[in-house]
Amino acid sequence: MNPSNRRVFMMTLAAGTSMLAASRAMAQAKLDEKDPTAVALGYVVDTAKADKKKYPKHDVAQNCANCQLFQAKAGAAEGPCPLFPGKTVAAKGWCASWVKKA
Secondary structure, three states: OOHHHHHHHHHHHHHHHHHHHHHHHHHOEEOOOOOHHHHHOOOEOOHHHOOOOOOOOOOOOOOHHHEOOOOOOOOOOEEEOOOOOOEEEEOOOEOOOOOEOO
């Protein structure tokens, strides 16, 4: 490999690695309760703060950690949810799409 091709290869590799790191960092962003999708689904970081008038069937025992949609390991403080792509939700959080984990 000549020095010029090697240099281009190394620069391309470095750029790809930094782009991968940036996309992982973006995927780890915490969901803000003011996010439009979060507002539409009544998401709260703490299940005890869910609007009882708007969601009368809500129970404080319901939280993201025991929701079928929560995609983190057991015991994780936060994790991804397919309803909020690229964001993580609080394990103690809740939204109107909560479904009991099977």
